[in-house]
Structure formats: structure tokens, C-alpha cells
Amino acid sequence: MTIMEFFGCTFISYGLPFAMFLFTIARDPLRVIVLIASGFFWLLSLLLSSLLWFAVVPLRDQLAFGLVFSVIFQEGFRFLFYKLLRKADDGLQKVSQANEDEHVMPRDISNKHIMAYVSGLGFGILSGAFSIVNVLADMAGPGTIGIYGDSQYFFITTAFLTLCFVMLHTFWGVIFFNGLDTKRYWMIAYVGVTHMLVSCLTLLNQRTDSRPEPLYLATLIPAYIVMVVSGVMAFFVAGGSVQNIKAAFVCRKGRYEID
């Protein structure tokens, strides 16, 4: 039972991101590097926020405080990573050439959305991993949750929320980078606001004295709505259109590739 739960939750939270990684990233060395680098940036933001959380002793029990600053730090580091990427464009272009013969601008550089997507996914994968990996380790047993009155939906909610955040980070990455590229700053504001909103909504998952049962639905439903909206937005921002969707259903070779 615990093993089944473990695998079920693993696949819920990481099935989609893993598929995305496999189909769009794994084959391209440059993307793998950018993915890890963006993950590292997310790690730095987490480090900074936990440092702040740790330093401000009186507010250590108030996760809302740490959360707000953590969101700010994450978006800050997303911006830093954007700056870094744009600075490194030249170098990346050289590094990514597979052959000396290739003097064409590689796709990854010419299409700015690809790196935006990759870095967004890097943020998402690491943040998702950090929020679920220990839970998964507990999930494998021995023992399971609910004995002391905790919600029996704890694990599955965690899994779905993790998936949601991985995807959200991916979409935010695309929107954020594009907003900076095209100087449409409302996009950046959108990213910041929705990130803050969704994160604050997850505060409802806490069990407090006045609210013994966590309000999972109040968290999950808005989070998924935001995710879908952001996804659609990212899709169109990246040059998607209805025709593209139709075309996607036509069988052709290499359709899983981003181009």
C-alpha cells in the first residue's frame, strides 16, 4: 500500500515534468546545463529565504512571513538568471554549436522562448523536488499518514500541488522572460502577483486551532485555474496559436521537439 502510494504520488507530481525533460531537454547538452544552472539559482533563492526565516527568530512560526520574502527572492533570482542568460548569449551560442562547421545561429539562442522555458522548468523541477522529495521518502513507509488525525488526502494533495507548482514555474519562466524581452512589464507584474497569490493560498493548507481540517480544495482549485490561465498565456506569448494546436495533432516526425 505504501509503495503503491509512493509510486502513484511520484508519477502524479513528476510524470509530466519528467516527460517534458525527456522530450525537450535531455538530448540537448546546452539545455541541460541551463536547466541545472537555473535550478542552482532557485536553490540560492531558497537559501536566502531560509536564511532570513532562520534569522528572524520571532517570526519563525509564522510561515507567511518567510513565504512572502521567499516569493520575492525567487522572482528576484529569476530576474538575475534572465540577466545572466542574456549576458551569456554569445558564449552559449559558441558552446552550443555541435560542429565547427555550424556557424548558424542555434535555435536555442535565436528563439528566446526556449531558454525561457528551460529555465522555468529548472526552477520548477528543483522547487518541486524540494517540496516533495522528503514527503515521498516518508511515503514509502513504514507507516502511513492519518493516524493522528491528519487528513488522509495529505499525500495526494502534496503531489498535485507539486505538479501545479512545477508547471506554474515553467509558464512563469516563459512569461517573465518574454515580458522583459519585449518590455511589457505587466507580464512581470502578473508573474509576481500570481506567484504571491498561489503561494499565499497554500497557507490554507495549514491546520490551525480554528480550522482543524485543511482547506485543500480552496487551495487546489484556484491554483489549477491560475496554472491553466498562465499556461494559455505562455502558449500564446511563445508564439502559439490555434493553428499550431491543430497542427500538433497531425502526425509528423519530430513533433515533440520544440522548434
Add this chain to the structure above:
Amino acid sequence: MSSKISSNSGDDEPNERTSLVSRHPVNARTAQEGGTMESLSASPAHLLTSSSTASDVEAAAAFDNTLAGNSDTPQTRDQASSPDDVAIITPEVTIRDPGRPLTMQPDQDGTQPPPRRPSRQTRGQSGEPASQEEEEEETLLYGAKHVIMLFVPVTLCMAVVVATISSVSFYSTNSGQYLVYTPFHDETDDTGTKLWQSMANAAILLGVIIVMTIVLLLLYKYKCYKIIHGWLIVSSVMLLFLFAYLYLMEVLRAYNVPMDYITVAILMWNFGVVGMVCIHWKGPLLLQQMYLILVSALMALIFIKYLPDWTVWFVLGVMVIWDLVAVLCPKGPLRMLVETASQRNEPIFPGLIYSSTMVWQVAGMADNNGEGKKKKRRKRSSLTTSSTVDDNSDTEDGENMRNGPRINRALSGSTESARARSAVQALNSDGVTSSGRRSPTPQRRTVQTARTSSASNDQGRPMGQEQIGSTEDEEERGVKLGLGDFIFYSVLVGKASSNGDWNTTLACFVAILIGLCFTLLLLAIFRKALPALPISITFGLIFNFVTTSLVRPFSDKLASEQVYI
């Protein structure tokens, strides 16, 4: 200690032991293509055609000539004319020709028809000396691929260690037994005592390593190759048979699987013998890499199991410093070793190096084999020698491993880099020109080629047969990382995972990979052998402690309250 990264072209510095050697494709073609017939003849570089054995012999002869300094060899031309499968034997040729067109066109790599040469020649003459910037750019070209070629094995090695640590309790629990090098077992609760005891342990271990390095240096200096090889072989035998057997036993025990001794004996015999053959003689690249990774993982597990908790961290810290000193100090022991090797113009011993692209290599060959002959290589084989060496490093317990691998690496790296350097210098002095935008690439190639050829010379000759040039550049070029780096990366990650927090493991993993990226970036910039441990391990240590003390409580709280940031 263990890790160095060497770039293809060492510009200036003599040699440092290189754990990472980035290999570039050996292009015999380049040399051939670039020059006219005359230039070809003048140039030592030879292409060997795989098709004809006779040509190989000739090539060998030509090679010898080149070595002797004779520039004109008729045979060379013939060989050059043959389009495919060219092995570059002598790098120097390439370097010498001033007018030589460094600018090669990409397409030519694949197939070089003789007719093109004239055109190139013209180009080459028109060319101007390449600036260092261009060279650097060239080095960067293959960066991403190299990084990934190292990411995968490093990740695999760490995965093996982490999986073992978290599933087989034998390796994460203290049995009260420790390595002899660590007389203090921090069993007290007093932090101060623990601290100095750990430091003492680390110092003792470091001392052992230094002594072993010096012993190796002396052995090498006085040409006791047999002893060194014996040493390496004994240690790899121990690792492959004894430690692998212990590992198998513990895994079976952990999963409660019964197995009879006969089966185990057959399994171990086959595993060990195949491993020995792959590591010290030849075998499929994939198999060899697999064995190297396994051997590193086994060694890392031994360290994790038999070193006291705090000592591990101190040892890692000490290793960072030692690595820096040994590789970068003008009087560093590894550096001296390398210099000796380069003076003798020898391939370094089999280094304990993982190389992303080498095919088969003969291990003990370096010593004394016929000269002038070349081994047939496969496309990937150019790097071969170094790979062989790596195996050895894995072997022994603490000391030997470290010393041996480092040295070997250093040696190999140094020789190659030294040659590359000289080649580069020659190029510059000659005023080799790079034409237009492309120039960087061609130059780079030359450098690489030279290197390759030098490597091949060292290694190839001894082996004694024909070397076949590889057709494809990509396959030939690769990166080398010392096995010691693998071991210490894995020790760090494994130790981080032994306290049961996966976040720490993840953080260390990401930090090490990022450190590796930085190191490779530096490699591309400085283009000489670099220590691979310092940046990665420093990052890893920082992230380990920060994550354990700061991030862990925070993220645990977030996870248990299901709050997402």
C-alpha cells in the same frame, strides 16, 4: 589531489596533472588538407589510411622520420591522398608549417579529397596569426557536450553511492572499524576533542597521500615502471574482487537474498576478470567506463563506511587544498611529476582517469615497445592511454588510490598539454593565420590535432601496431576526469545522503554539477590542466552544511504544513 582538468592546449604552464583533459578530435585531415603537397611533405603529420596496411607501415616510418626531424617523406603524401580514416601521428608537423592554412572548412572534416588542398594553401598563406581570443573561442565550442559527457558518469556514480547508502545499512552505519590512517575515532561528545581529532586524522591521511605521491614520483623518476604497474594492478585486483565481493554480500544481505557460493564465485570471477581486461588492456568503451564508475563508487563507499563522520568533512576540505597546491604550485609534486614525464616525452602512466571518449587502450604498454609503430585506433581511441590508467587509481585503499591516480593523470595531462603548448607556440611564432571568422576553428583544430598526435605517439608507438585515425572528430574528442574526483564527489553526496535528508543530497548534487560547469568553463579559458575538486567540493560542502542547518528546518516545516513557496 585527484582531480585535474586539463585543457587541450596548454599555453604556458608546464604540466599539471590533469584530471580532466578535454580531448579534441584528432584530425589528421586537418594537417593534410591544409597544406599543399609540399607542405604536407614538410609537415610531419601523417594520415594513415585504414584500408592499406602497407600505408600504415609507411606512416609509421614517416612518423619516425618526423620524429627524427625529417620533413620530407614521400609516403606521407600517399597517405595524405587517401581520403578517409586518417590518423594523425605527428602533431608537430602541423605546427611548423607557417603558411599552413589553419582554416579548414567544416565540410572537409568528413571527407577530404586531395583536390581541395591547393585552395587551402592559398588561404593559409593569406591568414594571419590567430589571436588568443580566437583560440579560446574554439575551446569553448565543444564545451556543452563535454560538460554533459561528464555530467552523466558523475551522476551515475553518485546515484550508485546514494542508492547504496540509502538501501544498504551496512555502508551507513559505523561498525567501529576504521581505516588505519585514522587513529582517532571521534567517539567522544566533546566538540573540541572531535575537532582536533578529525583534523589530526585528515592530516595523517594527507601525509600518507603526500608520501605516496612522492614515492610514485621517485619510482617514476628512476623508471621503475614495473613496480608502478604492479602496484596499480594489485590495487585494481583488490577493488574488483575483494571490495566488489563485499559489496555483493552486503547487498544480498540487505535484501535477504540467498545465493550459493558457487554462483557467487562464478559471478565474481567473471566480473573481476572482465574488469581487469577492460581497465588494463582493452575493451568496449562503454564497458570500461562502466567499470571505472563502479570502481569509483566502491571506493567512495569504503571511504564513507570506514572514515569517522567528522573526518570525512575534514578530509574533503584538505583534499581541496591539496588538489590546488599539487596542481597549481610551481613546485607541486604532481606538477614535478608531469614535468619529468614531459621531459622524457613519455606518456604518463596509465592514469586513473575517466575519459569520455576513448576506446581501447593498452595499459602497460607505455614502457618499452617498438617505436614508430602505431596502433590502430578506432575513432574514439585517441585518448586511450589515459583511460587505462584510471583503473589503477581506483584500486587501493586510501593512499595508493589517491596518489596513483593523481600522478597518472597529471603525467598524461602534462605531456599532452606540454606538446599542445609547444604546438600552439609554434603556431603563433610561425604566424599561422586564421582566415576570417573561421580561423579560430581551424587553429583550434590544429592544436588539438597536435595534441592528439602527440598522445598517439606516446601511447601508440609502444603499443606497436597501426593506428587508425578516426574519421569523425566528434567521437574523438572528449574530456577526462580523474577517478579521484569521482570518488570524492560521491563521498560528499553519499555522506550528505546518509543523514536521511534528501534535500541535502539534492542540493549537494546540484552544487557539485554547477562546480563542475565552472571548472570546465575555467578549463576553456585557461586551457591547462586544472584541479577539478576545489570548486565543486567547496560548493558541495557549503551547500551541505547550509542546507542541513538552515534550509532543512525551513523546508521541512513548509512540507509538513503543505505551504508552497
